[in-house]
Amino acid sequence: MAKFSKSNAPQFSVDVYQNEFLPEGGREVNAIVTVTSTGGGAAAAPQFYAAGRGADAAVALMVDCSGSMDYPPTKMRNARDATAAAIDTLRDGVHFAVIGGTHVAKEVFPGGGRLAVADAQTRDQAKQALRKLSAGGGTAIGTWLRLADRLLSAADVSIRHGILLTDGRNEHESPEDLKAALDACAGRFTCDARGVGTDWEVKEVTGIASAMLGSADIVADPAGLAADFTRMMETAMGKEVADVALRLWTPLGAEIKFVKQVAPTVEELTDRRVEVGPRAGDYPTGSWGDESRDYHVCVQVPNAELGQEMLAGRVSLVVPGADGGVQNLAQGLVRAVWTDDMTASTSINPQVAHYTGQAELAQVIQQGLDARKAGDADGATAKLGRAVQLAAASGNADTAKLLSKVVDVVDAAEGTVRLKAKVAEADEMTLETRSTKTVRVKK
Structure with missing residues (x-):
């Protein structure tokens, strides 16, 4: 197990679970990589974070205000209450904005292309502004995401996060427009997505969350929104390290079959690889708080003789460094050993x-x-x-x-x-x- 440690900063560790033994002619190596982050805290060491800014954050709340939010009328009220509950959960000093989403995106609070800074006064002002939210218009989620991106990018912070609520299908822009917006925003902020009621499209909402490395869920009964929004914001406030990537190095002649997150949810990462030099690539994992996730890495290695050993892969956890390079947080090794011991080579980890x-x-x-x-x-x-x-x-x-x-x-x-x-x-x-x-x- 390899660990990264710095005073008060979250510590990352990598554990690799695999059966490294391959039969004669065997080429496929499978490993589960468990990544754990522990022991952070709001006062985590500033030098650990991007450009030395500490675990500061900005959050954009995107609330569906389309016409269908009026059916039943309690839905809009529940959405306002849920957004208010999320605002109450913001830490002092966190930058935030509220966006009203229809076929266009509107700044509800604070307005003027700015973000507010959370304290007792701005929370109260934001909740006053929520009371003016009313339902009317269509749904074009891409415009909401682009506005959130503009607002969040104005903040000099390391953690940028969105929370998006919709109750309907994205009918007032093309799927291509939404995909273009997701492509433009992915990697710039993370975003949780929620569908309220039952008139929205599951693949649309889960697709948004997946592209933005966030969570997706259904809140079938609008009365459950406030509790869900509070939990989501608590999780967002617990994030301390942004832009963490899983870096995978493989030897000459090896081919990566797939890389996927397998816990707490299944998330395909294979196609998200960004090349970072000879035989190494980065897979984005988003922001981390105190948590543990599992990844399944499958590598096809070149054939070798019985008794030979090979490093089939090196898995590192990296974040952008202050000098434009990267900082290595933890590392684990994936091995391949060729054997004629049938029991060893046929057992599955x-x-x-x-x-x-x-x-x-x-x-x-x-x-x-x-x-x-x-x-x-x-x-x-x-x-x-x-x-x-x-x-x-x-x-x-x-x-x-x-x-x-x-x-x-x-x-x-x-x-x-x-x-x-x-x-x-x-x-x-x-x-x-x-x-x-x-x-x-x-x-």
């Missing part, structure tokens, strides 16, 4: 096996729900049955519970299920939105 199953679980849920929507009952039954089986085997009780609202489980161990004739829309959307949430290996 428990961590690798577990997360391979969790990634398949997320995939078959999505495929099953897509088949159900397309009217393919047999396909939906097969895929969702496999999902029930995987959830039961891995002890993913939360996902198992969500699945039981969509299918009647006959035999969980065998994956025998029947599709329910009637499924509440909120239940189906909750399963789809949370399908990528994973559980860790039981110790």
